[in-house]
Amino acid sequence: MNIDPRLLEYEVPEFASRLKDKAPPTKLSLAMVPTPIQRFRLPEEIDGFEIFVKRDDMTGSTLSGNKIRKLEFILADALEKKADTIVTCGGIQSNFCRITALAAKELNLQTHVLLRSPTPSDKRSVGNQGNVFLHKLNGTTMHLVKKQAYLTGLLPKMEILGEQLSSQGLSPYLIAIGGSDTVGLWGYIECWKELLNQNVPGFITDVVVTIGSGGTAAGLAIGNYLSGSKVKMHAISVCDNAQIFHEHVNEMIEFLGLSNETKSEDILNIIDGYKGRGYALSTNEELDFITAASSTSGVPTDPVYTGKALRGMFVEIQKQSQTGEGHFNGNKILFVHTGGIFGLYDGQIEPFLGDSTVRVGTFEED
16 A cells, blocks of 8 residues: 555644654644634624634535544554554544545545444435535445444444454554544644644633534643643533543543643633533524524534534623623633534524525516
8 A cells, every 4th residue: 555645754843842752653734724713703792802713614625624633643543554444433424424534535545434323224314415425425334323322332333343344354443433532632732833823822812612522622722731821721512511521631631641730620621501402413592593603704613513612602702791700711712613514414404594585586687
């Protein structure tokens, strides 16, 4: 197998130089970075606050979103280990599974994804919308499974699938859900370097990101800590809860050898209360907000991750503006947009676009 010319030796950021022995030796150049930072106009202006957005939804086209930063390291590791097949898992509209499969195909790697489905026995039920549409175009092998936890359900199934592929003479490489492992972690430690180059600590008091598997928030929080920045890091949960995510981030901190000096609870404020009906389940209020925010700002968010987190941030800023008390250190807030645009095409938001038809008419010449 030819090693891709985009496989580069990785240079650890100066602020993380003491962790060089924990860093991956190589990374791939897959993402279109740096991504811009711009002002973020939301449905209502909030007195006393300035809001900005880091456009990590612009890291690529079909490879857009935060996950490609993780995959630059994870797929580099797969190539180093002579893998020819990738195995990962997620929900039926998983952004990570889609990006993984498409990036892997660029590298001449085949991909098998285990996708949680409410009707796993009916393969036609996956439809042709959103991320599934791109899987079908890409030739991804999809294995439907019932909804289940990762550690006790999906991971053992991935291991069994890996053994089956090995018995066929293939060399599979298993990737944790969301790419949230000690290799993918470096994607957002490296992103913090990008944020430093954009002078974020010079004009931002607080950074907010979605947390759904933990790797992105962990990388940003650890990078922020290592650099000595005074910015406060926040993550809004769209599944599970703060305790579970702090445990995961603390595992990353322990791996890096930092557990004697800090812990997740000290460097990352995780805000619960905005997962609504649950993971990948939307309320009318959430979908209304996504529509309103997009029509105001021109920046779409998705119903599974960024839409819920943005709404949570918006509500918390409103509360602090009204009471003077809340989560934020200051009044200049940066929302890290982690992508998910193809999740909007699964059809569930279509009923909330009805009022938009008032803007559709027939042009008539005088």
